[in-house]
Amino acid sequence: MSLHTMVSLPFTLLNRGQLGGAGVLFFFYAVIVACISKALFEIANFAGVKARTGMATVVAKRIVPGHWGWQSRGRFLTYAYVPEYEILDLIVNGRTMTYRPIPWIMERTTANTTEPVQFKAARFNSKVQIIKFKYL
Structure with a gap:
């Protein structure tokens, strides 16, 4: 099947009076275009941006309770139980954000302190986007 046939398939279905099939294909094409656009935007957003070193203010140290959520397991997307974990509320470069460092860094971090951070804006x-936190 050629690309031209693939792209014109919804219009062909619409001309034949198959409105439901054309609507479904338009929806799938729109989802694919949106996913590709989002991926290209994310790539262009951080492409060529140099990492900077600054200071992050640790506002709070919080615990996110266990919950059910979607996770990718290899090639599959499954609904799995996520156990509770700790996160940090940070202010980096004037922006408030949450960050989940590895456990041994989390143990050594306290609230209301200022820590060095390497990030990309x-x-x-x-x-x-935080690259390194606390130990540069």
């Missing part, structure tokens, strides 16, 4: 939406 995105180009378009100023999202902060």
Whole structure:
């Protein structure tokens, strides 16, 4: 099946009067285009951005209770129980965010302190991505 036939298939179905089939294909095509657009935006958002070193203010140390949620297990997406875990509320580069460091760093971190951090600030939406926390 050629690409032209694949792209024009919803229009062909619409011309034949198969409105339901055309609607389903338009929906799937829209979802695929949205996923590709989101992935390209995320790549372009952090591409070529240099890592900076700064200070992060630890506002609070919280526990997220255990809950059920979607997780990928290899190639499969399953609904699994997520046990409770700790997170940090940080202020990095003027933005409030949550961060989940590895357990041994979490044990050595206290609230209301300032820690060194290496991060990337995105180009378009100023999202902060932490690369290294506390031990640079």
